[in-house]
Amino acid sequence: MSKINPQDIPHKMLSLDPFSQWLGIEIVEVKKGYCKLGLRIRSEMLNSMQKAHGGIAYALADTAFGFAANTHGRFAVSIETSINHIEALHEDDYVIAETQLDIAKNKLGFAYVNLSVGDKIVAVFKGVVYRTSKEWL
Amino acid sequence: MSKINPQDIPHKMLSLDPFSQWLGIEIVEVKKGYCKLGLRIRSEMLNSMQKAHGGIAYALADTAFGFAANTHGRFAVSIETSINHIEALHEDDYVIAETQLDIAKNKLGFAYVNLSVGDKIVAVFKGVVYRTSKEWL
Amino acid sequence: MSKINPQDIPHKMLSLDPFSQWLGIEIVEVKKGYCKLGLRIRSEMLNSMQKAHGGIAYALADTAFGFAANTHGRFAVSIETSINHIEALHEDDYVIAETQLDIAKNKLGFAYVNLSVGDKIVAVFKGVVYRTSKEWL
Amino acid sequence: MSKINPQDIPHKMLSLDPFSQWLGIEIVEVKKGYCKLGLRIRSEMLNSMQKAHGGIAYALADTAFGFAANTHGRFAVSIETSINHIEALHEDDYVIAETQLDIAKNKLGFAYVNLSVGDKIVAVFKGVVYRTSKEWL
Secondary structure: OOOOOOOHHHHHHHHOOHHHHHHOOEEEEEEOOEEEEEEEOOHHHEOOOOOEOHHHHHHHHHHHHHHHHHOOOEEEEEEEEEEEEOOOOOOOOEEEEEEOOOEEOOOEEEEEEEEEEOOEEEEEEEEEEEEEEEEOO | OOOOOOOHHHHHHHHOOHHHHHHOOEEEEEEOOEEEEEEEOOHHHEOOOOOEOHHHHHHHHHHHHHHHHHOOOEEEEEEEEEEEEOOOOOOOOEEEEEEOOOEEOOOEEEEEEEEEEOOEEEEEEEEEEEEEEEEOO | OOOOOOOHHHHHHHHOOHHHHHHOOEEEEEEOOEEEEEEEOOHHHEOOOOOEOHHHHHHHHHHHHHHHHHOOOEEEEEEEEEEEEOOOOOOOOEEEEEEOOOEEOOOEEEEEEEEEEOOEEEEEEEEEEEEEEEEOO | OOOOOOOHHHHHHHHOOHHHHHHOOEEEEEEOOEEEEEEEOOHHHEOOOOOEOHHHHHHHHHHHHHHHHHOOOEEEEEEEEEEEEOOOOOOOOEEEEEEOOOEEOOOEEEEEEEEEEOOEEEEEEEEEEEEEEEEOO
């Protein structure tokens, strides 16, 4: 069993993760099997249409997904993920990612993640992790 | 009909796209319905496990996908995409994204994108775009 | 506007749908933007490993998804769908499919569908429909 | 190592698979890491719009995917799959499913499958299998 508390794992992960730091990802709430993150869209995150690049919404969702999957104590790596981009994101939008489901089996884990701005869902995400045998300490 | 040549659209898009510029995305080859891009993994693109964040591979694939879909002349926006992360990416890896299929219908477009490092496929991606009525000029 | 009540559309669709009838799909509950269906696994639905073929879980989820999307009144066709098979399904299992989200935009619609047997989630599904201009009457 | 020849595994699987038999799936060509199947759309496979139910295209693609993944000798089960429905399928269409890629890692396998009618691609599919330790004999 891992000696670290489940809710401390995402904080440790974020402290070690240069890209999530570049994105400015903030941890809103975490508990075992659950993660809620926030991110403010900045001008350097835009694409040629002056909307947030699809990679930004994806990266936020994938981070919430990965953080939640790792709260179970073992290193879990994202192997399959899909995202539906429903609403365009603009500079200064504050985007929330929240895991909606958490199923942890021996080798695999599954989750949904919703992205929202205010009351509006802007993207939906579904993913599968592979759970390695390595533990967070 | 759009007055711009298909192969010039991705170059124009990249010139207007701050996030793809931050990623250091390079256009290797483009033609109508086809796009091949490259990206070098830098230290600020890593995650807590010292591999490239999943958002980096996704952003590269989504950019190749979007660029290829826009070569047909109308603004096309990514609505659904999925990616399988097959091999971890490390700092200094040079990753190539190449579209493998291109189907452009009136309102929708479909493609596969393969990501590779050297001879090895590191990720596979599939996506759907919505083709708006706005044209590249 | 469509003259048929939203909740009557799935009943009409099922009455016209030979494959869903072959599957033995039963409507448990429907309302605008929501659908809950049931299906009993029969021996002719099994694969070579004596589990339900993946196409059975998919077909049930896709039917719930399609029925819910059509309750908004216009013909909606599934364009992209993904499913995670979490637990194997066996002969005689009664599987419930329930939509978990419903977002209907002008041309596109989005939903999650959960499949369960008893209290256990056995598969998760996410999809995108294209909403045509043709109405249910 | 498995004692059965790779190309014999799909034939054995089909002989044991009641649902693929009901579908009328025919093996066109198989070899290690590759599978090409055919299926004729029958009236009992249609949906309420008189097109083939999405579950039919999915089941054909998933079968080709599963057959190819099992040619590597170990039981492989589909855990995540996605399909884009590009063209509607009609009664009497003969649909071909052909795997387009085959990556078999220790625990996981990845593939694309294209579905076509004549020269036209009608659907594209991507999937992940989990490779168990049980071998085909």
